[in-house]
Amino acid sequence: MKMPRIRRRTIALVGVVVPLAALFVYVALRSGPLAPVAVTATTVEAQAIAPALAGIGTVQARYTYKIGPTAAGRVKRLDVHVGDAVAAGQVLGEMDAVDLDDRIRAQQAAISSADAAIRQTEAKQVYAQAQARRYQELLAVRFISEEIAANKRQELAVADAALGAARSDATRLRADLQALQAQRGNLRLITPVGGLVVTRDADPGTTVVAGQAVVEVIDPATLWIDTRFDQISAQGLAAGLPAQIVLRSGRGAALPGRVQRVEPRADAVTEETLAKIVFDAPPVPLPPIGELAELTVHLPPLPVAPTIPNAALVTVGGKRGVWKLTDGKVDFVPVVLGRADLDGRVQVPQGLAVGERIVVYSERTLTAQSRINVVERIPGVAP
DSSP states (O other): OOOHHHHHHHHHHHHHHHHHHHHHHHHHHHHTTOOOEEEEEOOOOEHHHHHOEEEEEEEEEEOOOOOOOOOOOEEEEEEEOOOOEETTOEEEEEEEOOOOOHHHHHHHHHHHHHHHHHHHHHHHHHHHHHHHHHHHHHHHSSSSSSHHHHHHHHHHHHHHHOOOOHHHHHHHHHHHHHHHHHHHHHEEOOSOOOOOEEOOOOOOOOEEOOOOOOOEEEEEEEEEEEEEEEGGOOTTTTTTEEEEEEETTTOOEEEEEEEEEESOOEEEETTTEEEEEESSSOOOOOOOOOOOOEEEEOOOOOOEEEEEGGEEEGTTTEEEEEEEEEETEEEEEOOOOOOBBSSSEEEEBBSSOOOOOEEESSOOOTTTTEEEEHHHHHHHTTT
């Protein structure tokens, strides 16, 4: 007995559709959106990490000496240029004296006249003393009247007063001369320390005002890095901690240094803590002032605590935590984070225990209902 043709076609169609449907379901469960999410996992370990701070700074000079005149004037000469090394007490240039030398000579002449006036007044005083003494003797023998003797005593008093005035005038003139000479000396631009000329803000013939810098000198031994650190991670930053300095022109070479001081005032706008980092030894050649540098400050090691990779941290529902593996399933666990190091490890004082397994990387975003497949490595994801 033969089967009806329609029934044979139905059986053949079912025989084709059922394997295709099974294949579709298999592919959907293995590689489609319903497939398990490939993840990499790690174990929470008890480790003692050495945290470090990373910051950006600029090369600055601790002491900068701006050398210029104390009075307005014109630059007469400058003997140094930018980059020249100078010694302490060296004359770098000079301002135009204008009529100051003539005024000094006039003052010296006035002092000479005052000295001559003193000598003349001293002679008058000696004569008045002799006259007063002589007439006092004559009065004693009643040869002259009291009125004449009193007149001679008055002449002596006038001579004494004239001598005092002449000496005071000479003292005033000498003080004025010293002031002019000091002013003349201030026209010489002298560096107080040995160092390096970094700027030359005026040229000969330029008129400058009082206090305006003509030459700027720095002490190369006082270079430091004016550094900024994020306040969130700046806990533990203190003077004396070792640091590594990588200058922008240093091609990645790290120079040893240390924290000189932490500024008591932070930047409230950028929310950064300010610190000064000094070199253990001045670099050769010296970096230019204002050059950028990358700073790494090594903080004291922390006690042993549960530690996980920083890459394992995720944010779910506004909470920071990790996906913990439990019997092949994932559960989101909020954690309290501690300090981290520059190798990507962070301590977790609360939320995890040593030995628990957590997800580090996932192929897709995980949910509490996600099926997972733990693998050694996810292609295209950092190990």
